[in-house]
Amino acid sequence: MTTNDDDSSDALTPAQMLGLLQDQQRSVQGQLGGFVPVIMLTWGIAWLLGFGALWLIDGARPGFALPLGAAIAVFCVLLAVAIAVSTVLGIRSSHGIRSTRAAVFTGAVYGCTWWVGCLGIAALGGGLVSAGMSPAVANLFYPSAYVMFSGVMFIVAGAIWQAVPSVVLGGWTVLIAAVAPYFGYPTHYLFLAIAGGVGFLALGAASLVRLRSLRSRVVQAGASGASAGASGAPSRG
Amino acid sequence: MAELDPVIHAQARLRIMAALATREVGESVAFPRLQELLAMTAGNLSTHLRKLEDADYVEVEKTFSGRTPVTYLSLTRTGRRAFEDYMDSLRSLLGQ
Numbered sequence: 001m002t003t004n005d006d007d008s009s010d011a012l013t014p015a016q017m018l019g020l021l022q023d024q025q026r027s028v029q030g031q032l033g034g035f036v037p038v039i040m041l042t043w044g045i046a047w048l049l050g051f052g053a054l055w056l057i058d059g060a061r062p063g064f065a066l067p068l069g070a071a072i073a074v075f076c077v078l079l080a081v082a083i084a085v086s087t088v089l090g091i092r093s094s095h096g097i098r099s100t101r102a103a104v105f106t107g108a109v110y111g112c113t114w115w116v117g118c119l120g121i122a123a124l125g126g127g128l129v130s131a132g133m134s135p136a137v138a139n140l141f142y143p144s145a146y147v148m149f150s151g152v153m154f155i156v157a158g159a160i161w162q163a164v165p166s167v168v169l170g171g172w173t174v175l176i177a178a179v180a181p182y183f184g185y186p187t188h189y190l191f192l193a194i195a196g197g198v199g200f201l202a203l204g205a206a207s208l209v210r211l212r213s214l215r216s217r218v219v220q221a222g223a224s225g226a227s228a229g230a231s232g233a234p235s236r237g
Numbered sequence: 238m239a240e241l242d243p244v245i246h247a248q249a250r251l252r253i254m255a256a257l258a259t260r261e262v263g264e265s266v267a268f269p270r271l272q273e274l275l276a277m278t279a280g281n282l283s284t285h286l287r288k289l290e291d292a293d294y295v296e297v298e299k300t301f302s303g304r305t306p307v308t309y310l311s312l313t314r315t316g317r318r319a320f321e322d323y324m325d326s327l328r329s330l331l332g333q
Contacts, residue, residue: 014241
């Protein structure tokens with residue numbers, strides 16, 4: 001790719017230059033967003049196995065029953081791994097990019113809102129339990145409350161960073177959170193595992209495909225150089 | 238071709254300008270990260286950055302991260318405008 005980095009653009013037509021320009025911009029966006037599919041796949045697996053483990057406490061009886069402690073441990077470990085992966089990859093992706101003060105503020109407030117919301121739901125649930133909410137209802141309330149909050153946060157993220165897929169995922173997540181209690185215990189865990197996990201995995205796969213196409217385009221543009229014909233043609237969008 | 242900005246109308250410099258233009262106003266990219274994003278050699282990138290800096294299209298800010306010197310790059314207001322003009326000229330040449 002570096003062989004074309006001299007002043008050899010006389011050989012490129014305006015169409016090819018516009019194509020090169022657009023491909024370069026897509027490539028940068030693709031490289032900076034390269035961590036998104038990994039995060040999505042991690043969360044997809046965490047949802048499938050985590051809620052799956054909670055379902056296995058009572059869902060597969062009498063054939064099989066996962067002890068309560070083991071199920072909660074699996075759920076918490078998966079959640080911690082997914083949070084760690086998201087944090088590390090997010091930091092690594094922004095490495096070497098210095099944001100504006102406004103962007104730093106937005107990111108910090110958004111990040112803190114996750115903790116504020118999660119603690120708020122815990123406190124709200126505690127209040128409801130002390131007001132007489134039964135363990136059976138609490139089993140339905142907690143997962144749906146957290147899942148719904150996550151969905152709202154995905155929508156907010158999509159709005160802040162102008163990412164339509166995040167808005168779609170958020171809308172889907174709010175919907176499944178609202179619907180889950182109607183399945184009753186323990187089927188609601190199975191529903192959340194599958195509907196939530198599949199949502200993340202589908203989005204992860206879609207973003208992977210999109211990133212692949214961004215990269216292959218710039219490889220073509222970089223390699224084609226002076227002989228670039230059709231591949232350097234401008235494509236809008 | 239006469240109306241196309243000769244500072245930008247070179248493959249390497251066009252790619253640098255295009256990459257930096259994806260960042261918001263006020264955002265900047267460290268030299269090694271830009272090099273990685275563009276897959277250019279350090280020497281090549283420096284050469285072209287100097288030409289862009291001479292034209293006042295790119296701002297080069299040398300600072301420190303702890304004790305390590307870091308160079309941050311961003312488009313100047315002139316650079317951003319020139320890049321947009323260049324894109325407009327290309328499009329109008331192509332009848333778009």
